[in-house]
Each structure stands twice: as C-alpha cells, then as structure tokens.
Amino acid sequence: MSKRCGRCGTTLEQFYSTSLLGCENCYRAFAEELAPLLKKLHGVTVHAGKTPKVGGIERQLLCEYETLLEEKEAAMLGGDFDKANDLGEEIRQLYFELARRGLK
Numbered sequence: 001m002s003k004r005c006g007r008c009g010t011t012l013e014q015f016y017s018t019s020l021l022g023c024e025n026c027y028r029a030f031a032e033e034l035a036p037l038l039k040k041l042h043g044v045t046v047h048a049g050k051t052p053k054v055g056g057i058e059r060q061l062l063c064e065y066e067t068l069l070e071e072k073e074a075a076m077l078g079g080d081f082d083k084a085n086d087l088g089e090e091i092r093q094l095y096f097e098l099a100r101r102g103l104k
C-alpha cells in the first residue's frame with residue numbers, strides 16, 4: 001500500500017511517476033521522500049549562518065541566486081520542467097558571476 005496524501009489523494013507512486021504534487025499538504029504527507037530530493041536541489045546553497053560579509057550588488061546577486069533556486073525547485077515540483085530548465089540556465093550564469101567574485 002503506497003503512501004497517500006490525506007487531502008488530495010495523490011499517492012507516492014503517482015508523485016514519482018509524474019513529479020507532480022496535488023496540493024500543499026502533499027509536501028507534509030511525503031516530507032520524508034521529498035527531503036533528499038530538496039537537499040539535492042539545494043546542494044550548492046549555503047543558508048543563513050554562514051553568509052559571507054558582502055554588500056550592495058553582491059548581496060543582491062546572492063539574494064537573486066537563492067530566489068532562483070527556490071523558483072526552480074517549485075517549478076520542478078510542479079512538473080514545469082521547461083521553466084525549471086530556463087531557471088537552471090540563469091542559475092548557472094549567476095553562479096559563475098558569484099564564483100568570479102569569490103562568493104561561491
């Protein structure tokens with residue numbers, strides 16, 4: 001018997017085959033299974049706590065980078081892989097820009 005979201009009825013198998021979550025409760029229902037997935041997507045981010053001391057444009061770049069990562073994650077979970085691809089490209093460019101400035 002597969003795990004199932006109590007609210008919309010999406011099963012874990014359905015999620016794996018379509019990468020689509022039915023509702024926001026699915027995040028909670030499949031938290032265990034989603035965690036490693038999200039971690040993989042977030043592999044390169046350094047979240048609060050070890051933020052480099054930067055200001056102005058550099059902080060903006062970092063902020064934008066984080067935002068893009070979150071948007072990409074949302075797009076992937078929503079099954080919008082075209083959008084995730086586009087965002088991935090932007091993220092890559094931004095990453096190089098950050099690396100060039102020694103922030104990544």
Ligand SMILES: [Zn+2]
Nearest residue numbers: 005008023026
């Ligand atoms: Zn659900």
